[in-house]
Amino acid sequence: MTQDIALDQDWVPSACTLPTAEQPLxxxxxxxxxxxxxxxLERPDRTRLRLELAVSPEHAARAAELSARENGCCSFFAFTLTVADGGLAxxxxxxxxxxxxxxxxxxxxxxxxxxxxxA
Structure with a gap:
């Protein structure tokens, strides 16, 4: 449990404008x-993380919607959703x-x- 709490604190940067009560959600x-x-997971360099997702319209929609909402409160994130060659990332x-x-x-x-x- 202590590990989860520590990760939660690291996860939410001070630049986040999402109300504190909504952050755990x-x-x-x-x-x-x-x-x-x-x-x-792949880490091409220190400022980029690539998540390979199971290919489905539902996963693509969830990733897109969640990324858009997250970018609304933490605008420093740049999310790129790619569907190509039978993959979703x-x-x-x-x-x-x-x-x-x-x-x-x-x-x-x-x-x-x-x-x-x-990687």
Whole structure:
């Protein structure tokens, strides 16, 4: 339980404008997406995280909708959803000063998804 609390604190940056009461709900939404859809994680560089998702219209819609809402309160995130060559991927990029937030996001995704592959 202590580990989850620490990750929650790292996950929500001070730049976030989402009301404090809504932040745990948003974290839970990301955790559910990670658990349901993430098949693999890659970290192409320190400011980018690539999540390979199970291909389905539902996962694509959830990822797009959640990314749009998250960008509304944490505008430093850049989300790119790609559907190509039979695959579905969500890439998350942050400026260098927000790398710790991306680190926490990667840790949550890895923990929630139990992914087999991470680079």
């Amino acid at each position: 948003r974290v839970a939404e990301f955790d559910a997406l990670f658990a349901d859809a993430v098949q693999a 969500l890439e998350v990029a942050v400026p260098p000063e927000q790398v710790e937030v991306l680190d926490a996001l990667q840790a949550r995704a890895r923990m929630a998804a139990g992914t087999k592959r991470s």
